[in-house]
Amino acid sequence: MFRRSIQEYFKFSKKELNGILVLCLLLLLLLVFPFIYEPHFLTKSINIEEFKKEATAFEASLKRTKTYSYREISAASELTKPKAVYFNFDPNLLPESDWRKLGLSEKQIRVIKNYEAKGGRFYRKEDVQKMYVISKEKYRELEPYIHIEPNRFENRKEKPGTQSALAKFIQIDLNTADSLSLQQIRGIGPAFASRIIRYRDRLGGFHAMVQLKEVYGVDSLKYAQWLPHLTLSKNLKRISINSADFESLKKHPYLNYKQINALIQYRKQHGPFSNLQSLGKVGIISEENLRKIAPYLNFE
Numbered sequence: 001m002f003r004r005s006i007q008e009y010f011k012f013s014k015k016e017l018n019g020i021l022v023l024c025l026l027l028l029l030l031l032v033f034p035f036i037y038e039p040h041f042l043t044k045s046i047n048i049e050e051f052k053k054e055a056t057a058f059e060a061s062l063k064r065t066k067t068y069s070y071r072e073i074s075a076a077s078e079l080t081k082p083k084a085v086y087f088n089f090d091p092n093l094l095p096e097s098d099w100r101k102l103g104l105s106e107k108q109i110r111v112i113k114n115y116e117a118k119g120g121r122f123y124r125k126e127d128v129q130k131m132y133v134i135s136k137e138k139y140r141e142l143e144p145y146i147h148i149e150p151n152r153f154e155n156r157k158e159k160p161g162t163q164s165a166l167a168k169f170i171q172i173d174l175n176t177a178d179s180l181s182l183q184q185i186r187g188i189g190p191a192f193a194s195r196i197i198r199y200r201d202r203l204g205g206f207h208a209m210v211q212l213k214e215v216y217g218v219d220s221l222k223y224a225q226w227l228p229h230l231t232l233s234k235n236l237k238r239i240s241i242n243s244a245d246f247e248s249l250k251k252h253p254y255l256n257y258k259q260i261n262a263l264i265q266y267r268k269q270h271g272p273f274s275n276l277q278s279l280g281k282v283g284i285i286s287e288e289n290l291r292k293i294a295p296y297l298n299f300e
Helices: 002-009 014-041 048-064 070-080 096-101 106-117 136-145 163-169 190-203 209-214 220-229 257-270 287-296
Strands: none
Touching: 096 106, 190 209, 209 220
16 A cells, blocks of 8 residues: 555646756756866956056056145145236126136126115225125235225215105104005015015004014014104004904914813913913913013903
8 A cells, every 4th residue: 555655746747748848958068067068168268467467567557647626626726826917996887807817717706796776886995895795815016006086985865856865754654654665665575565464453552663673574673664654653454352353363373272271271261361461371371471462452
């Protein structure tokens, strides 16, 4: 019985026998393949002497190719620059060709011309040094040749009634001015006028001039420039804090949605707010929020 089981184990079908035959042929080919193709790989002999000559020639070419340091490149670029020709000059509205003669690059000249196009002027020698494209070394070279006519700009008196003369004395009420009125102030265009009015309407009016800096895009420089031309009437729109709904409160820039929800829920549970201190019991409203919003609240 054992012998029979062995025979059954090693008994193959015709399909299996064909597979074994194919496998054996493949193995035989793999064994013979190196002997058949080996001569083809060895037909070309390696010439050691020729290889050494090529390696020597390659090393020599590397030595001929010099690498330059950053300092060497910088020094070479300085030598290629046109030599500056110095002469006495007034930097105000100086032609581009003269700036080139003084040794300035195209980028430096472009920055200076953009400054002049925006109304910039050089009143003193030191103003040239304030241009960020003029290095300290370059200014030291230019400084002896800068000659600006004294009182060049002060002597130009403006006629009474001209637009520029009126602009010096104009004053606008920040809480009542419309867009056109605000645009009479230098530096306030249609975009800034629109932003200021939108923010004023959300607030219910400005109670302090410094709030103008909360308007998007208004920095300290613009604020200082506009401040002499602005007045402020105390004409504020107040919020009835004990009756205002969510929609009314969300318009105000000093309250966010979470604070408004907490305020309304606290009012429902504890009754009306009597003063600012009672409103401060709403934990999510900080002291800073209370201080900013206090002028706009009505507790009646």
